[in-house]
Amino acid sequence: MLIAYGVGILGVLGLSSIPLYRAYRMHRAASEPIEDGVCVACQSRDCTLLAPAVYRCNKCGFEAGSGMPAYRKALALAQIDAMDPKARFESALADLRESRLALLGAQGLLDNAGVMSAMDIVDLENLDRGSAKQSVVVAAAREMQRAGNCIEQASAKLRQQLTEGPVKAELGSLEMLLDSSLFGDSLATDLLAHARIDALKAETQRVRAQVEHAVRRLEARA
């Protein structure tokens, strides 16, 4: 009886532990740092080193490695260096105008969000379709980040910092805030959401004023 019971337990454990073990292995693999020199796409070791900690897989052509961000940045800088001064200036001005458009877009989205409740901002109706992250505030933050990237590009091209500091529009904490509003449509959640919207608005206005100034200065030079 006792033995049968033991075997039964083992049987149950044995069956249920296979997916558990697999999940454990996948979790470990996902949390391990990228191993340089092994293709993450096809696991081939036939890789060519392109730069420190950057490789290209000779089997599938995938490029990756822990040094990728630094490598991309160096490539972009080399591209900028290869431009003649006039092209570089015009490209920078185009980047700045693009950032101005993105900031205007963000401002419009934030103005809309300003009159919505936190629940509406999260867009509960579409939540079960997984589109909550397209909520109006997150879209605004994305536009702000796009503006920030354009400003960074323009600054690199002109070799001068065109605005003070990076554009502050952290998406992570924003998504968490919007998620937390699912736990109740309380006044506190609305206040918190609108405090966050006001902060994003103020940041948009701060950066836009500086971008407008820089655009006018560059246009006068063009």
Ligand SMILES: [Zn+2]
């Ligand atoms: Zn590969």
